[in-house]
Amino acid sequence: MAAPPPPTDAELDTYIKTRYALIGIDLSTLPENDPAAPMDQARVMANARSTIRQEVDYSNYVPDQQAHAAVLYPAPFAVWTGEYKP
């Protein structure tokens, strides 16, 4: 099955603004587009788009499904077996 086309900037912008609105983040206190300002809405949006696209790269990393979870060592069993003497 063919992969769906990657989303456009405009589509991502809609997603980003929706997410901000849901969380209660208001960007309107920033200028819309002013490179001289410490931050503006255009840079926030560009950065968010870039982050979301990078997230896709993270998805490509597939950890070993058999990699065991961390366990404390010595495990309680080590005392029973005499391998470890506290």
Add this chain to the structure above:
Amino acid sequence: MTVEARQDMAVDAPQDMAIDRRWFLSRMAAVWAAAGAGTLLGGGALAAPALAHGGGSGGGSVWEGAYAKTIRRAALDDPTELTISEAAAAFRRRLLRPVDLMEAYLERLGKFEEIYKAFLWRPTDAELLAAARKVRLDSRSTPLAGILTAEKDNYYTKGIPTTAMSPVYADFVPEYDSTVHARLKAAGAIMMGKAAMGPLASGRARLADGTATTVNAWTPDDIRYSPSGSSGGTATAVAGRLSTSGTGTQTGGSITSPSQAQNLTGLKPTFGRASLFGIVPLTFTRDHPGPLARDAMDAAIMLQSFAGPDKNDPRTLGMPPVPNLVKAATVYTQRGKPKVRWATTVGYPPDFLSGANAETLPMRQSLLDTLVKVGCRVEEVPYPADWDLLSGLSSTAGEATNMFLPFLRKDVSLFADRLPGFLNGMFRSSDNYMKMLQARYQFLRLVLDQVFDKCDVFLTGTVFDGIGLPLIAFPYGMGVDTTTGLPVPRGTTLGAPPFGEERLLAVIAAYQAVTDHHLRRPPDPTVSAARARSFTAPYKVPADYDASDET
């Protein structure tokens, strides 16, 4: 080898030899899981097994070796040159009084602080002099009694503004001291002021509009060369001789980077070795407090004074005891020649030499040669497969958003140029956050199994921040900044396995015993602040300024 035999051996071995690495791996995994679960860690469940407690080179007073046996004449002539170790020895031998030391520093502050801008807040001169006069030196004093420190402005200080140099904390006056500050005070240190820093611990010190404030002490006449960050104000204060030592924090290079940029020895301890209680957080899982100092011994004295368990920070509980760091940093000699205290193999990655440029290659080669001279074995250690992938995935994304959401909802403009880094965590999906945690676990395991099976310390950098391993930064030469054309110090960073602080200090103490890079001092400013202001416009950091290695 039996547990008992290993414990016996551990008495004279550095602590990293006595640590069960699987325990550390498990503990870090539990810390990361706790961050996700939002639970508090109990000390009991995560306590190190008895095996891990045998280490260190303890016994007797830890401060015994902290007083310098010899004091440089030039440093006595200008007490702001003294290291902690030298100043403490000078006090003890009645060559100098704490108030003399304070007066010397106040004179420099009066002359140069308007140029350096290392501090955001300072007590009055009268208060500082009174504090110095109150110092009583007796048999119970620590070497920090009467010593002057710069403390990064993200450390809570009771009744004193603590802003993290950000509008987010503009009006914040803590009601209690951070554990580190409280312990430094208890040790007798006098705080010269709250040091400037990268806003919310990122990059060089700057105002909300991007105007740089603090200069690098090595280029005081040219603000363009960065003091580095985020503990840049501390670095400028210590290098510019406005304080004898200082504190910083590191999430991704913020102690080691300014130390390298300003010819200092910076120590980022193992995660959990020192308390984060009362420090403005960036993350739950990879913030570290640590000293920026003038040499390995001073770094040891500072960390010795504030490391150890703190009931207010569960991440410090159940750890192996703090070993005698001062002894580790004391120069060890064999047949009169400085040698590394414990047999140590220094690993370096292939690109340490192959990736060096014309300026750094001779410095790096010379570093390796010198380490051999002081008794280290030096060996190239290849990066394990997946190093880049796993270290890259162990990033911070997401954690800061969680911490700061209430402030983000209040007014995003408070975050100024730091805003995207704090907002973007809300675009990290839960499956990818799990991947980040798994990647950290795999990366830590990779480093323990495939790097530290071949060497005892490894020339590496901020990739160790995400997995909690200790780092020491130190100067190893001089170079030229390409923008300003000015001579500037160069340094590098050495990492160790869990609780390898003793090992790091021993290696760098031996290196500094036969080199003098750490003794170089920067030139004083040549222009007055008023003149500098009248001729130059405020310097704003460029729009593409990247502080990703300075958090």
